[in-house]
Amino acid sequence: METGFLQGNGIEALPQFLTSLAIGLLIGLERERNPSAKAGLRTFALVAVLGTLLALLSDKTGSPWLVIAGLAAIAATIIAAYLNDTPDEDDDPGTTTVVALLLSYCLGVMVWFELSKLAVMLAIGVTALLYFKPELRGISQKLMRRDLVAVLQFAVLTFIVLPILPNQNYGPYDAFNPHQAWLMVVLISGISLAGYAALHVVGTRYGAPLLGMFGGLTSSTATTLIYARHGKSNLAALNLAASVIVIASMVLPLRLMAVSAVVARGILPSLIPVLAIGLLFGLVVALYNWHKMDKATELFIPETTNPAELHTAVGFGLLYVAVLLISAWMVDVAGSQGLYAVAVASGLTDVDAIVLSSLRLFNLGQLNEHQTVIAIALAFLSNLAFKYGMVVFIGGWALARQVAIGFGAIACGMLFGLLIL
Numbered sequence: 200m201e202t203g204f205l206q207g208n209g210i211e212a213l214p215q216f217l218t219s220l221a222i223g224l225l226i227g228l229e230r231e232r233n234p235s236a237k238a239g240l241r242t243f244a245l246v247a248v249l250g251t252l253l254a255l256l257s258d259k260t261g262s263p264w265l266v267i268a269g270l271a272a273i274a275a276t277i278i279a280a281y282l283n284d285t286p287d288e289d290d291d292p293g294t295t296t297v298v299a300l301l302l303s304y305c306l307g308v309m310v311w312f313e314l315s316k317l318a319v320m321l322a323i324g325v326t327a328l329l330y331f332k333p334e335l336r337g338i339s340q341k342l343m344r345r346d347l348v349a350v351l352q353f354a355v356l357t358f359i360v361l362p363i364l365p366n367q368n369y370g371p372y373d374a375f376n377p378h379q380a381w382l383m384v385v386l387i388s389g390i391s392l393a394g395y396a397a398l399h400v401v402g403t404r405y406g407a408p409l410l411g412m413f414g415g416l417t418s419s420t421a422t423t424l425i426y427a428r429h430g431k432s433n434l435a436a437l438n439l440a441a442s443v444i445v446i447a448s449m450v451l452p453l454r455l456m457a458v459s460a461v462v463a464r465g466i467l468p469s470l471i472p473v474l475a476i477g478l479l480f481g482l483v484v485a486l487y488n489w490h491k492m493d494k495a496t497e498l499f500i501p502e503t504t505n506p507a508e509l510h511t512a513v514g515f516g517l518l519y520v521a522v523l524l525i526s527a528w529m530v531d532v533a534g535s536q537g538l539y540a541v542a543v544a545s546g547l548t549d550v551d552a553i554v555l556s557s558l559r560l561f562n563l564g565q566l567n568e569h570q571t572v573i574a575i576a577l578a579f580l581s582n583l584a585f586k587y588g589m590v591v592f593i594g595g596w597a598l599a600r601q602v603a604i605g606f607g608a609i610a611c612g613m614l615f616g617l618l619i620l
Contacts, residue, residue: 219310222322227239254312371527384513395413419586427440445488469571476612518552522541538574590602
């Protein structure tokens with residue numbers, strides 16, 4: 200912070216103090232709603248301003264101990280306020296308010312040291328975290344023990360295993376990179392885990408569109424299987440099952456766009472039009488089916504396995520490496536035609552592995568844009584055909600006729616996109 204303002208009357212520092220005041224008022228407004236909290240609107244505002252004031256004095260005197268002493272004094276004061284009061288059973292135990300008050304002080308300090316934008320962003324995040332306590336508690340209570348274990352496994356595999364894997368190419372065609380391979384596992388598991396958690400948290404409150412969307416993020420193939428069985432056993436839910444199945448498959452192009460943006464951004468100009476046209480055609484049919492669906496139909500939450508479980512992640516990693524090596528070999532032996540055959544075969548059961556393999560080969564320069572987009576599109580169409588076969592054999596012809604229009608629209612849109620590529 201420049202010290203030139205001392206040459207005037209100090210008014211140049213007013214914007215920093217106003218920012219601190221606003222931060223304290225924002226966080227304090229949420230705490231004011233809690234009757235048992237020992238600090239509210241005024242206290243939080245004053246503490247944030249105090250942080251800026253002590254940071255100013257510390258900056259001018261060259262003594263950082265002023266900021267540290269202020270932090271200790273704030274902590275001691277608020278803790279003493281709770282210790283001197285015997286809380287009732289429903290009272291705030293004080294830990295959250297103490298931490299929030301210390302954060303307000305630190306945010307005030309940040310404002311003086313020219314970190315105002317970051318401080319305001321953090322203040323908004325802290326306020327949201329405090330305000331959504333009931334929702335966060337509800338989410339944690341809905342997660343079962345095995346789900347929490349799976350999340351911890353995902354964290355270990357992401358933040359412990361991934362960093363120690365060697366980031367260099369091995370094997371034939373230099374196609375296998377342990378770090379890159381596991382990064383793909385983390386990417387797909389993370390997307391699937393987000394859909395899995397959202398599916399169980401949201402439940403039936405928002406109807407078929409979100410059931411299909413989150414089911415598609417988790418696994419469109421598993422969602423198709425589950426709702427094909429449900430549609431056959433419950434004729435009243437036929438339209439619901441068809442809508443969820445079509446929407447889950449429509450999410451897959453969005454998922455592929457997101458994965459491509461992370462893995463190989465250079466492919467997006469050629470890939471997005473193909474996927475977007477298929478998505479648009481399917482959306483028209485999905486909206487029509489949803490309009491026909493009886494809104495009173497009881498919604499059904501599918502039971503799906505957690506995609507972040509260790510055996511699921513390792514299984515996908517092995518599949519990805521196998522498909523990658525086979526794809527590289529087929530490209531070398533039979534050119535793009537060999538890759539297309541692998542895409543069709545692999546896409547029957549899992550689109551992610553062949554898509555990531557194609558993107559990896561694209562990054563290595565073994566495939567051009569046109570070949571990569573065709574391979575991804577063929578894998579998607581192959582998977583769509585496989586899922587429709589599941590609907591026919593498991594859900595019966597009544598459900599298959601409902602799904603055929605949506606799947607056909609998606610396929611026609613994607614083929615049209617390939618023609619104009």
